[in-house]
Amino acid sequence: MIGATLTLLYREIKKWVNRKxxxxxxxxxxxxxxxxxxxxxxxxSLFQPPPGVAQxxxxxxVYKSMVEKRMLELFGTTDYFTYMSSGMLVAFSLFQxxxxxxxxxxxxxxxxxxxxxxxxIPRISIWASKILAVIVRVxxxxxxxxxxxxxxxxxxxxxxxxxxxxxxxxxIVLVAAGISSLYAMISFYASHQEVVFxxxxxxxxxxxxxxxxxxxxxxxxxxxxxIAKANPVTYAADLVRHYLIGRxxxxxxxxxxxxxxxxxxxxxxxxxxxxxxxxxR
Amino acid sequence: xxxxxxEVEDLRKVYPGGVxxxxxxxFRVRKGEIFSLLGPNGAGKTxxxxxxxxxxxxxxxxxxxxxxxxxxxxGKVRRVIGVVSQESTSDDEMTGFDNVYIQARLxxxxxxxxxxxxxxxxxxxxxxxxxxxxxxxxxxxxxxxxEIAMSLVHTPQVLFLDEPTLGLDVESRRExxxxxxxxxxxxxxxxxxxxxxxxxxxxxxxxxxxxxGRIIAVGTPEELKKKVGGEAIHIAPxxxxxxxxxxxxxxxxxxxVRKAGRIVVVKVDDASRRITEIIKLVEDVEVLxxxxxxxxxxEVFLLLTGRRxxxxxPSTTARIPTRR
Ligand SMILES: Nc1ncnc2c1ncn2[C@@H]1O[C@H](COP(=O)(O)OP(=O)(O)O)[C@@H](O)[C@H]1O
Ligand SMILES: [Mg+2]
Numbered sequence: 001m002i003g004a005t006l007t008l009l010y011r012e013i014k015k016w017v018n019r020k021x022x023x024x025x026x027x028x029x030x031x032x033x034x035x036x037x038x039x040x041x042x043x044x045s046l047f048q049p050p051p052g053v054a055q056x057x058x059x060x061x062v063y064k065s066m067v068e069k070r071m072l073e074l075f076g077t078t079d080y081f082t083y084m085s086s087g088m089l090v091a092f093s094l095f096q097x098x099x100x101x102x103x104x105x106x107x108x109x110x111x112x113x114x115x116x117x118x119x120x121i122p123r124i125s126i127w128a129s130k131i132l133a134v135i136v137r138v139x140x141x142x143x144x145x146x147x148x149x150x151x152x153x154x155x156x157x158x159x160x161x162x163x164x165x166x167x168x169x170x171x172i173v174l175v176a177a178g179i180s181s182l183y184a185m186i187s188f189y190a191s192h193q194e195v196v197f198x199x200x201x202x203x204x205x206x207x208x209x210x211x212x213x214x215x216x217x218x219x220x221x222x223x224x225x226x227i228a229k230a231n232p233v234t235y236a237a238d239l240v241r242h243y244l245i246g247r248x249x250x251x252x253x254x255x256x257x258x259x260x261x262x263x264x265x266x267x268x269x270x271x272x273x274x275x276x277x278x279x280x281r
Numbered sequence: 282x283x284x285x286x287x288e289v290e291d292l293r294k295v296y297p298g299g300v301x302x303x304x305x306x307x308f309r310v311r312k313g314e315i316f317s318l319l320g321p322n323g324a325g326k327t328x329x330x331x332x333x334x335x336x337x338x339x340x341x342x343x344x345x346x347x348x349x350x351x352x353x354x355x356g357k358v359r360r361v362i363g364v365v366s367q368e369s370t371s372d373d374e375m376t377g378f379d380n381v382y383i384q385a386r387l388x389x390x391x392x393x394x395x396x397x398x399x400x401x402x403x404x405x406x407x408x409x410x411x412x413x414x415x416x417x418x419x420x421x422x423x424x425x426x427x428e429i430a431m432s433l434v435h436t437p438q439v440l441f442l443d444e445p446t447l448g449l450d451v452e453s454r455r456e457x458x459x460x461x462x463x464x465x466x467x468x469x470x471x472x473x474x475x476x477x478x479x480x481x482x483x484x485x486x487x488x489x490x491x492x493x494g495r496i497i498a499v500g501t502p503e504e505l506k507k508k509v510g511g512e513a514i515h516i517a518p519x520x521x522x523x524x525x526x527x528x529x530x531x532x533x534x535x536x537x538v539r540k541a542g543r544i545v546v547v548k549v550d551d552a553s554r555r556i557t558e559i560i561k562l563v564e565d566v567e568v569l570x571x572x573x574x575x576x577x578x579x580e581v582f583l584l585l586t587g588r589r590x591x592x593x594x595p596s597t598t599a600r601i602p603t604r605r
Contacts (some may be wrong), residue, residue: 111370120359133306
């Protein structure tokens, strides 16, 4: 099973890297995300001191410390860009998850899936290769995203270690595994790629905005807070922030537990339904 | 061990939605032979291949490949078969080599073995020079040959070819026929589907004619063609008025004779032996041409179903079969 999965993963990655223009664009995507979201949604610029204050050095310094105090309360860092780019890693993973569905639909339509199904490989390896391909993509692209964010001013927590980076990576991988499982099982049953894209937009945007990925939950209208607090993306984003920028998490173990449990359920359900589709025609 | 590579008994398939694609299909394919399913579009050929290759489950009936049940022992069946489906199934974003190599790896070959097997299959299919090009640059004939290379790389004992020459030009078709016969010589059992009667006739040891989900005749091409009354001798007299004279003469000698335009058609079981006798009988008539016409599978199909294999083809080439 492992051999077949790795062979199919080799194909997925080779296809990704082979499509030179698409590959380059996919590498640039995280940079564009950071530049657009991070720098245009620069909330901090709203707190520029008024002209009268700015001219007086003593006032300006008091004003600055007040703003920073407020920023710290809200974002757990004095810098919104730092807050946002760590959440962006999770949001980005969410959108990469769509690729599992897209490539399954393509394999179905191109007849490649039928060819795989007449070989003796375990059916689950077909499914697994799609999930793993997303994880590989997300790993490569998140690394680029993180490096670019740091270059653009993201401040990692002091004394960040390998364990923190590993923790952040694992959370991002969990998100990628969960969301790609979801789209994989939909795609085996769906007949058109539009279904996956439509569902993807319907699901991904609220998952991203009604979470702490881009804005702190406390700043949301109360109805949205309820959604955000139940949203697994919030748990993931909070955990990534904990590891990367040292922002405190309320329920560290609860967050991890819920995230792992949810992703485990999605993986099992997706694997089971996907294999069932492949065997029931 | 049974002498049959494929055994199909009363196979039925009803698709979700209610289409009854197979209504009780039975046939047996001997080891090492090329066996064709000949039938028009929608006859159920692809459905049969999909069930035999474990892709779809039958609604009823039993099918075995090399003794393994295609439903209960699908894993064992998959190890011994190769499938070339009607549609293209290669990945056209990758090179021909990669397509075949990945296929080899999926059958458990190690990296080195897979590379060697892939090159061998590509060479056998005459694709070694195009191996490192993306499949999207291949011609239709090359794509088909790549599909076969992909299906051969694990040296299957039974090969399914679903309409292998569909949409190919005459030259590529002939090339492919040669390769298919080469495969047979290597001992591969081949189940081929086609709606080209010439293809079935040339390649097959035996043919099953399939129509609307049922097998309506099985036999060697020769046996099947006998159904339309064996061979015929066509006599074209110099003077059309002599036709009646010829007919009368031959009838009095017990021949089955009829007129088709200005030609006299004599139905015989064994034309090459009868021809000298017939020529002697009409010695005194001036004859423009005498020829032996072999019946073809198209006529067999027409006789059995009243339909043509390829509906859109002009009917001018059709000859009226004798209905008995
Ligand atoms: N996946 C499917 N779902 C529903 N009906 C199908 C499917 N595949 C084939 N059919 C129908 O089954 C019949 C037999 O089709 P097929 O086996 O493809 O015939 P052939 O290969 O001889 O042209 C046709 O009526 C076709 O429309
Ligand atoms: Mg077909």
